[in-house]
Amino acid sequence: MSRRARLAVASFYVLLLGAWEVYGRLAYEPGKLLPPPTTILRTLWEMRDAYLRDAWVTVQEAGLGLLVGVVLGLGIALLVDRFARMGEGIYRLALVLYSVPLIALAPALVSALGIGLRSKVAIAALAAFFPVVVNVTTALRSVDRRVLELGRLLSVGRWRTLRFMRMPYALPALFAALKIAGPAAVIAAMIAEWVGAERGLGLALLYAMFGFQLPNLWAILLLSTLMTGFAFAVFEVLGRVATPWHASAQRGER
Amino acid sequence: MAGTDAIRADAVSKTFTIGKESFQALGEVSLEIPERTFATFIGPSGCGKSTLLRILADVIAPTSGEVSVFGRSAAQAREERDFGFVFQDPVLLPWRSALANVELPMQLNGIDKAERRARALELLDLVGLQGFEKALPAKLSGGMARRVAIARALTLGPRVLFLDEPFNGLDEIRRQNMNAELQRIWLETRTTTVLVTHNVSEAVFLSDRVFVMGRNPGRIMAQLEIDLPRPRTIETMTSPEFVEYDRELTALLRTAYEDAEP
Ligand SMILES: Nc1ncnc2c1ncn2[C@@H]1O[C@H](COP(=O)(O)OP(=O)(O)O)[C@@H](O)[C@H]1O
Numbered sequence: 220m221s222r223r224a225r226l227a228v229a230s231f232y233v234l235l236l237g238a239w240e241v242y243g244r245l246a247y248e249p250g251k252l253l254p255p256p257t258t259i260l261r262t263l264w265e266m267r268d269a270y271l272r273d274a275w276v277t278v279q280e281a282g283l284g285l286l287v288g289v290v291l292g293l294g295i296a297l298l299v300d301r302f303a304r305m306g307e308g309i310y311r312l313a314l315v316l317y318s319v320p321l322i323a324l325a326p327a328l329v330s331a332l333g334i335g336l337r338s339k340v341a342i343a344a345l346a347a348f349f350p351v352v353v354n355v356t357t358a359l360r361s362v363d364r365r366v367l368e369l370g371r372l373l374s375v376g377r378w379r380t381l382r383f384m385r386m387p388y389a390l391p392a393l394f395a396a397l398k399i400a401g402p403a404a405v406i407a408a409m410i411a412e413w414v415g416a417e418r419g420l421g422l423a424l425l426y427a428m429f430g431f432q433l434p435n436l437w438a439i440l441l442l443s444t445l446m447t448g449f450a451f452a453v454f455e456v457l458g459r460v461a462t463p464w465h466a467s468a469q470r471g472e473r
Numbered sequence: 474m475a476g477t478d479a480i481r482a483d484a485v486s487k488t489f490t491i492g493k494e495s496f497q498a499l500g501e502v503s504l505e506i507p508e509r510t511f512a513t514f515i516g517p518s519g520c521g522k523s524t525l526l527r528i529l530a531d532v533i534a535p536t537s538g539e540v541s542v543f544g545r546s547a548a549q550a551r552e553e554r555d556f557g558f559v560f561q562d563p564v565l566l567p568w569r570s571a572l573a574n575v576e577l578p579m580q581l582n583g584i585d586k587a588e589r590r591a592r593a594l595e596l597l598d599l600v601g602l603q604g605f606e607k608a609l610p611a612k613l614s615g616g617m618a619r620r621v622a623i624a625r626a627l628t629l630g631p632r633v634l635f636l637d638e639p640f641n642g643l644d645e646i647r648r649q650n651m652n653a654e655l656q657r658i659w660l661e662t663r664t665t666t667v668l669v670t671h672n673v674s675e676a677v678f679l680s681d682r683v684f685v686m687g688r689n690p691g692r693i694m695a696q697l698e699i700d701l702p703r704p705r706t707i708e709t710m711t712s713p714e715f716v717e718y719d720r721e722l723t724a725l726l727r728t729a730y731e732d733a734e735p
């Protein structure tokens with residue numbers, strides 16, 4: 220983006236926020252949809268201890284869920300790669316599992332695994348594993364045939380061909396998947412908390428909703444958006460650092 | 474079996490089958506390449522040069538016929554790391570530096586780090602790439618990437634080096650420079666080498682023996698021994714002997730093209 224374009228975008232947002240602030244101040248009464256931004260920020264500040272504690276719980280759930288999901292997703296991708304025939308079946312099953320709406324699956328999992336950490340991790344993992352399966356499977360399939368021929372010439376076994384020559388090719392695709400899976404895990408953890416939890420940002424959301432506390436709802440919305448945005452940004456940066464050779468990491472160069 | 478042949482192909486053929494269609498890329502090809510020879514396949518594109526080269530190196534299996542390398546099967550020779558192979562494109566791993574790409578075959582063969590590093594540096598030196606050890610393939614020019622690929626092919630001290638149009642797409646002067654470089658490397662190592670090209674003067678400049686190939690199906694139509702002293706230089710290329718070989722090979726190649734027309 221040119222500097223002028225960036226300036227235009229920034230001023231658009233400032234104007235929007237300004238208009239919102241003015242509208243909120245003029246028309247706001249408790250229980251209405253749009254509290255002014257300054258009220259939302261003040262609420263966030265006043266509630267910071269409670270909300271940060273809640274957010275930390277959610278982050279832990281999402282983080283663990285993401286970890287489990289990625290391990291699961293990689294495992295499935297490798298199985299699909301190794302056993303073509305059986306892999307097709309596993310891939311379909313994963314697709315079916317992923318197609319079940321989380322909000323429908325969550326009550327069952329919470330009932331079965333309890334309202335503690337385990338159900339949250341399971342649900343976050345279910346949201347996170349599929350992008351990894353799809354991206355990594357596709358990337359492994361599309362490795363240059365000549366690279367495989369190089370492996371054959373060097374008389375490298377299947378495992379080491381995978382490790383030294385094919386997996387690195389799939390790394391950018393894995394990071395692309397993580398940019399989707401990370402935010403998805405946060406959202407899934409909140410949905411799981413919504414269904415039943417002792418702590419967490421999803422639960423705080425539920426309380427604020429039933430208390431008709433709109434500034435609190437907006438404050439939590441803001442905080443959770445920051446969390447998903449952060450989850451995206453982390454993998455964007457990590458991806459660039461880990462695969463500096465990849466075209467998408469070389470923006471602006473050459 | 475004669476001990477002086479590095480490679481023997483005996484009635485090798487290849488038929489590709491895609492779905493219900495089958496296509497005979499190679500007829501029955503037989504040939505001998507003596508040890509420490511620089512041999513070249515030349516012919517119209519699509520006549521099966523790459524296919525033949527890949528069969529000799531056991532990258533793909535022939536439909537019928539046999540290949541032996543130093544008295545063993547091609548598969549055995551490949552498994553015993555007899556081959557170095559340079560593909561038509563360099564096929565470097567983009568996340569590895571030039572140095573690490575050259576180290577790859579040694580790393581995969583469990584050679585320890587210090588030793589493989591030293592050897593890789595030596596080879597990058599040999600192909601004239603000192604100073605570019607740390608460069609990623611994306612930062613190398615086409616010619617440099619090809620030289621990295623050549624260095625990589627030489628790492629395990631192959632007994633046979635296969636080169637599939639390694640200088641394709643380079644401009645004429647770069648090609649000549651690379652040819653001179655290749656000859657220098659060959660004179661230093663005396664590795665039995667099989668080159669694929671469709672450039673006549675490149676074939677004459679580098680080879681001891683040239684196989685002229687024709688199409689439909691792919692086969693060897695003529696064989697020419699190039700008896701010019703080495704090292705050959707830019708001056709050699711203007712000598713009457715060189716010009717005569719060039720003319721003769723061009724005539725043979727022309728026949729191969731004419732034969733190939735329907
Ligand atoms: N894997 C393959 N499957 C089907 N046809 C192939 C395959 N490889 C090569 N061919 C065909 O075999 C013929 C010879 O190919 P190739 O050996 O690459 O020719 P050259 O290297 O002389 O240009 C071509 O017609 C090509 O289309």
Ligand SMILES: [Mg+2]
Pocket residue numbers: 522523524561
């Ligand atoms: Mg070819």
